[in-house]
Structures are given as C-alpha cells and as structure tokens.
Amino acid sequence: xxxxxxxxxxxxxxxxxxxxIECRSLDFQATTMFWYRQFPKQSLMLMxxxxxxxxxxxxxxxxxxxxxxxxxxxxxxxxxxxxxxxxDSSFYICSxxxxxxxxxxxxxxxxx
Amino acid sequence: AQSVAQPEDQVNVAEGxxxxxxxxxxxSGNPYLFWYVQYPNRGLQFLLKYITGDNLVKxxxxxxxxxxxxxxxFHLKKPSALVxxxxxxxxxxxxxxxxxLVFGTGTRLLVSP
Numbered sequence: 213x214x215x216x217x218x219x220x221x222x223x224x225x226x227x228x229x230x231x232x233i234e235c236r237s238l239d240f241q242a243t244t245m246f247w248y249r250q251f252p253k254q255s256l257m258l259m260x261x262x263x264x265x266x267x268x269x270x271x272x273x274x275x276x277x278x279x280x281x282x283x284x285x286x287x288x289x290x291x292x293x294x295x296x297x298x299x300d301s302s303f304y305i306c307s308x309x310x311x312x313x314x315x316x317x318x319x320x321x322x323x324x
Numbered sequence: 325a326q327s328v329a330q331p332e333d334q335v336n337v338a339e340g341x342x343x344x345x346x347x348x349x350x351x352s353g354n355p356y357l358f359w360y361v362q363y364p365n366r367g368l369q370f371l372l373k374y375i376t377g378d379n380l381v382k383x384x385x386x387x388x389x390x391x392x393x394x395x396x397x398f399h400l401k402k403p404s405a406l407v408x409x410x411x412x413x414x415x416x417x418x419x420x421x422x423x424x425l426v427f428g429t430g431t432r433l434l435v436s437p
Binding site for chain 1: 360365366367370424425426429
C-alpha cells in the first residue's frame with residue numbers, strides 16, 4: 213500500500229524557536245495533503261489542507277502565520293511551527309490523499 | 325456539515341469474545357466511511373472503508389464493518405478479539421468529492437486476557 217513518511221517522529225524545542233515537520237508521499241504523487249493536530253485523549257483536528265503549488269487552506273481558528281505550510285512538490289509538504297510556545301506541544305499528523313487517506317507516523321512536539 | 329459520533333469512550337472485552345465499536349455519521353449525499361486504528365505515539369493505520377457496494381465490508385486484521393444507511397451507522401466488528409487489538413479506534417467520514425475527513429472522538433478498545 214501507499215506509504216506516507218513523516219519526519220521527525222519526535223522533537224523537543226525551546227520556546228520561541230521554530231520547528232519544521234516534513235511529510236512525504238513515498239510511492240505516489242499527492243496533490244493534496246492534510247495536517248492534523250491531536251491533543252491527548254482527543255480526536256484529530258484538521259488544521260489545514262495543503263495543495264501543491266498553491267496556498268494552504270486553513271481551518272477556522274488556526275493561525276496561518278504561526279503554522280506555515282508549504283507544498284512545493286507533489287511528494288512533499290512541510291509544516292513549520294513558528295515561535296513555538298508550550299501550548300503548541302502536541303501530536304501532529306499529516307495525511308496524503310489517494311483513493312483513501314494515508315497517514316504519516318506522526319510527530320510528537322514538546323516545547324519547553 | 326459532516327460529523328461523526330463515537331458514543332463510547334472505551335470498550336472492554338475479553339479475549340476471544342466478539343467486539344463492536346460503534347459509529348454513527350451525518351453527511352450530505354453519499355458517505356465515504358473509514359475506520360482507522362492508532363497505537364500509542366503512532367500515526368493512524370487504515371483498517372477498512374465503505375465507498376459503495378456490499379454493506380458488509382471486510383478489512384485488515386479480521387475486522388469488518390457494516391454500513392447501515394437507515395440508521396446512519398458504520399459499526400466496527402470482529403468475531404474474536406485479541407489482546408493485541410487493544411488500541412484507539414477512529415471512525416471517519418467524508419462526502420462526495422472526497423474532501424477532508426472528519427473524525428470521531430475515538431474509542432479506546434481494551435481486550436483483557
């Protein structure tokens with residue numbers, strides 16, 4: 213089946229720094245990728261839809277200047293958490309769309 | 325707007341017994357329904373989907389789900405539970421055109437030996 217690779221699996225950063233998370237579709241071209249955030253013991257919250265070659269579409273309440281999304285190629289989308297704060301600590305998951313949605317392994321971000 | 329409800333936060337079942345994890349949905353038009361499983365600190369793994377066709381869908385690891393249009397339900401089932409099935413299960417729905425997936429709140433399945 214199709215594989216989506218997400219990197220890094222976990223990251224610890226200092227408050228005020230930026231962190232980049234990569235999402236790659238390894239064996240198919242993904243014109244659309246999705247970024248989700250999952251809080252402990254809660255469901256996945258869609259943050260934004262990333263479209264190759266165009267601006268991402270953000271869900272209501274998600275700060276686009278804080279969560280920068282770039283989808284420069286058909287196999288790579290990146291999420292950059294800018295000026296991270298402890299409340300940004302969470303589990304971030306990307307998804308690429310084919311006939312169904314395939315998910316990356318997730319990234320555990322801890323901001324200290 | 326699309327929505328998914330998973331009414332149970334946790335389901336407990338003994339190994340070898342059948343299990344059911346409930347899901348109901350609301351969507352305009354025909355639904356595309358999915359079940360995913362998540363292990364601790366991992367991404368989601370696809371189990372099965374319903375797009376069209378037979379109401380009973382068979383998926384990975386012996387799981388199956390039954391689409392019931394009149395009850396707008398898509399319950400996940402397995403005839404004989406394994407301890408290794410213990411995980412967090414998510415039901416998800418999207419509508420015609422396959423735009424964004426909307427997830428339920430998840431149900432934690434605990435299978436005891």
